[in-house]
Amino acid sequence: MSPASASGSLTPTGTIATSSDRRRVAFATVVGTTVEWYDYFIYASAAGLVFSQLFFEPAGPGVGTILAFLTVGISFLFRPLGAFLAGHFGDRFGRRIVLVVTLILMGAATVLIGLLPTYSQIGIAAPILLILLRILQGVSAGGEWGGAVLMAVEHAPRDRRGLYGAMPQIGVPIGLLLASAMLAIMNIIFPGDAFLDWGWRIPFLFSIVLILVGYWVRRRVEESPVFTEIAEREEQTGAPIVKLFARFTPLVILAALVFAGNNAVGYMTTGGYVQNYATNPEGPVGLDRGDVLWAVTASSVTWLISTFIAGWICDRIGRRTTYIFGWILQGAALFALFPLVNTANPVLLASGLMLLTVGLGFTYGPQSAWYSEMFPASVRFSGVSISYAIGAILGGAFAPTIAAWLQQTTGTSTSVTLYLVGMTVIGLIATLLLRDRKGISLRPGDEEEQREGIYIWEPASAPKP
Template sequence: MPQTLAAGRERPARKDLIKAFIASLSGTALEWYDFAAYSVASALVFGHLFFPSYDPLTGTLLAFSTYAVGYVSRPVGGFVFGRLGDKLGRKHVLVTTLMLTGIATVLIGLLPTHGQVGALGGVLLVVLRFAQGVGIGGEWGGAVLLSSEFGSERRRGFWASAAQVGPPAGNLLANGVLAALAALLTREQFLSWGWRVAFLFSAVLVVFGLWIRVKLEETPVFRELQRKGEQAAAPLREVFTNEPRALVAGILSRVGPDILYALFTVFVLTYATKQLGMPESLAVTGVMAGSAAQLVLIPAAGALSDRWGRRRVYAVGAIGAGVWPFVFFPMAGTGSAGLMVLGVTVGLFWHSLMYGPQAAFISEQFSTAHRYTGCSLAYTLAGVIGGALAPLLSTYLFATFGTWVAPACYVAVACAVTLVGLAMGKADAQQPSMARRDARHPGPTR
């Protein structure tokens, strides 16, 4: 039987909590598999297949531009699905976002290339990438709430980190599939049809994710809002008018992690292969090793934030992340395979210290009735100024200045912006008091 909280809200049974954790993690991982497969392909093959009439650098920049479209379109998903999540519920919206991203990814695997249909191939690629971004934009806020609103208030950092484990899990799976294909096939076979397998495989993963989510109940927090009839009437307008400081804090706090993650999972692939002359398999191995470590590091950082404080753990990660590129690039420049893998792994360690507490930190900035909308907007708007342009700007900065110092300084500035966002955010919430606040004031608190 579910326990009852002092505020009158039922505490879910542990099996429901674990089910929500798995649904949040698996669904986000599946969507990030789709997103990561595109990221890797944009670095390794899309420039050649869809923009072959340009020189290699320009082709790579154009491929990264289509990568950026997936971030620019995220606010559309945040606006549309965030609002629906606060009005209709978390579960139904998350089923829709999963289907949208999955269908777009499968269609990418069926796209004709420039050699078959000319420029139309690139146009269709951009359209489907846009659809991927819309789905991801509506996914994150709901996935965070799915696990955190089922979870124990005293361990909100840990339970909310379920959605945060999704990106490295999806990235690991996508890189693993693409690495296996690259190893089993000749380069000609991989460029001809092998890369498509990774995108078509998404259909199987989406079916599994839908099965998990359809079986899950709505979160107890939203059911309580429905019972009292206290859903937000206009969540978008109310976030901007009643909680602007929370929104700005959430946006700025995400900039550093987004740019660091793009550097160590996307740009590093191009840098290692085109600048350092390393094999593609080595660069992918470094990303996979770091992503595997994050499967443990992210929930550990979330749990640490329950004991040590969100902002403190987050800030340590931001400081380390701002410094590490100045160590990483000289390490990678030695040409040592071991140092390359170690450097990427340590870079993603600093990312984990920020990413683990991030979901709880951002969700705690907003009142209950606006939380899906607020989280989604903070996530997606930050992506536009952070992750969307990061591979493109890193490539441009390196090409313009001819040195790794330029992209390293770019990361350092981004991490400084994150520290400003943390300072703007409210003091770390004590979970029991937050639960009482949610029950008494499900609407705006600012």
């Protein structure tokens, strides 16, 4: 029996990783990502449900809703800043320190939002402070994902990167599940005006408990073996972002478009649009707030399951093939979504959201492994984080705002469906322009191989070294 099979398996650097090491890393990435995205989704859900009333009431119901969704989108504009900072420090000083800092930053901003006075209490200062805290959340989110992904994938055996890469991915639907369930429970405990007064604040304040748990878990994880080898070889890139854009600009753009196709559709629920659309008493549905929150909670479970399955199956059929299958499922589910929501039946609403999240899972589960295999080791943190951040701006940043504007302008949800289908097609096209690189070496000594065979063509702007 080989040493690898006796005590563990080979990491991308060729060192031995035991089963306990891999479980610890997987658990840490799930917990940390869950905490980060619980904080992020609590805000987005609250924006769709109550922030138009609490912070933008003078603007009126329609404009107040759009302004509330704009605060969701504004944070995305600062994700690239977080990605640039995290990429720079992550490629120079390691993945783990970035993960700890981003976790604390996100949690602190979330707790402060829970303590924030409303417009009726301090006037225009309330929405200004809300936006500033949301910007801090955006900076944190821009840096967190790339670090979590690389910790998971760079610790994983070569033939199981999809599965281990799915661990930080499933933290996102778990975060949505916790956020929606927490708000649903608060809606029961604090019905009616009590929810507006205090009920919405408690999920934000609860974040302090999650921060402590996430911090403890992440501090116990060893540094990524790939970065450890880079540091031992003293090959850290002095200006990784400059190198990234000098050599891999087309790759950053295509990777961003892949994520944009998923993110725009995902933010119909994670950005709070469906919650607002389905509960608006002046809209076509007018469901009870609790019914909608439980429907979103149920859909987060199917999103979690499909994301995990997609991560597992992409180790067998490839990242690109899994994505193509996911785009087809996502596009088909979009045509069923609003007809089911518009029935004003909570069960059919949940069914529509659950169908949609299957496609979302298959266009999200393989992302960690595919992104990690796209970029050379010396710029991998920067490439993964910045592509993700740009994709979030192009996709989810203003998707709820665009959807709300389309609905108000056209008076029909069909326009929203066509917009989302268009984003899905963009994601599919970007997927088709990239090659599958399943199993490629991630070691810093194999950068020449990592720079080859990225696209289905070789663009002039991506010269070979």
